[in-house]
Amino acid sequence: MLEVSHVSKVYPTPRGPLSILEDVSLSLSPGDAAAITGPSGSGKSTLLYLLGALEPPTSGTITLGGQNPFALSPAEVAEFRNQQIGFVFQDHCLLPQCSVLENVLVPTLVSHPAASSDRQGSGGTDRDRARQLIERVGLSPRMEHRPAELSGGEKQRVAIARALILQPRLILCDEPTGNLDPETASTVSALLLELHRQQQTILIVVTHNAALAAQFPVRLELRAKHLLPCQHP
Numbered sequence: 001m002l003e004v005s006h007v008s009k010v011y012p013t014p015r016g017p018l019s020i021l022e023d024v025s026l027s028l029s030p031g032d033a034a035a036i037t038g039p040s041g042s043g044k045s046t047l048l049y050l051l052g053a054l055e056p057p058t059s060g061t062i063t064l065g066g067q068n069p070f071a072l073s074p075a076e077v078a079e080f081r082n083q084q085i086g087f088v089f090q091d092h093c094l095l096p097q098c099s100v101l102e103n104v105l106v107p108t109l110v111s112h113p114a115a116s117s118d119r120q121g122s123g124g125t126d127r128d129r130a131r132q133l134i135e136r137v138g139l140s141p142r143m144e145h146r147p148a149e150l151s152g153g154e155k156q157r158v159a160i161a162r163a164l165i166l167q168p169r170l171i172l173c174d175e176p177t178g179n180l181d182p183e184t185a186s187t188v189s190a191l192l193l194e195l196h197r198q199q200q201t202i203l204i205v206v207t208h209n210a211a212l213a214a215q216f217p218v219r220l221e222l223r224a225k226h227l228l229p230c231q232h233p
């Protein structure tokens with residue numbers, strides 16, 4: 001369960017406090033998928049940073065699986081993020097010197113560096129799982145390519161596989177199809193929704209793309225600092 005209760009976010013600035021989010025509440029269960037829309041500057045990325053435990057709320061509470069990440073030590077919160085949350089950013093943030101396979105394995109190295117990527121887990125070794133995910137996103141023939149040797153849509157699919165490798169409870173995507181042509185965008189978003197259904201995670205996607213938002217059962221909009229049901233379905 002993701003529980004967001006009466007959250008606000010105020011950034012201190014030289015001109016005084018800048019209020020971005022007010023009284024935001026949200027409750028999502030495993031298997032839920034929500035799209036968040038809203039004008040540029042309305043606080044969508046800010047909200048994802050809070051949900052991803054990258055930035056603390058100014059007031060209110062956020063819990064994931066009953067745990068409040070902001071009550072943890074910095075080392076514990078890093079582990080919490082690594083284990084429980086998968087991020088897909090618009091600019092995908094792949095490591096340029098690493099292959100597709102190595103990029104997908106990065107979260108497993110942070111999670112248990114001493115054990116190496118050959119650690120045996122429930123679904124085989126991490127390396128086996130990474131290979132399976134790369135196959136699922138249609139990139140088996142590109143396994144050893146570096147990011148510079150991939151198209152934009154292919155990079156985004158690597159980022160999705162990387163976000164899923166540790167089977168997180170929560171997947172947060174900021175404009176996952178923002179840089180893609182409409183056809184590739186719809187392939188990538190269909191893939192994201194299908195993998196989410198299979199893994200029964202909580203999926204939250206921020207997007208300006210109305211067609212993408214329309215595919216989500218829960219549609220929310222940031223308007224005047226508040227998170228409200230979307231008025232333009």
Ligand SMILES: Nc1ncnc2c1ncn2[C@@H]1O[C@H](COP(=O)(O)OP(=O)(O)OP(=O)(O)O)[C@@H](O)[C@H]1O
Pocket residue numbers: 011012013018020038039040041042043044045046047
């Ligand atoms: N660290 C910060 N300090 C002060 N103001 C900030 C900070 N980070 C973001 N803001 C402000 O908060 C507002 C919301 O930013 P945010 O990035 O969440 O918008 P967004 O809805 O994601 O917009 P876009 O659609 O353009 O990505 C913006 O006006 C921005 O200038």
Ligand SMILES: [Mg+2]
Pocket residue numbers: 044045046174
């Ligand atoms: Mg943004």
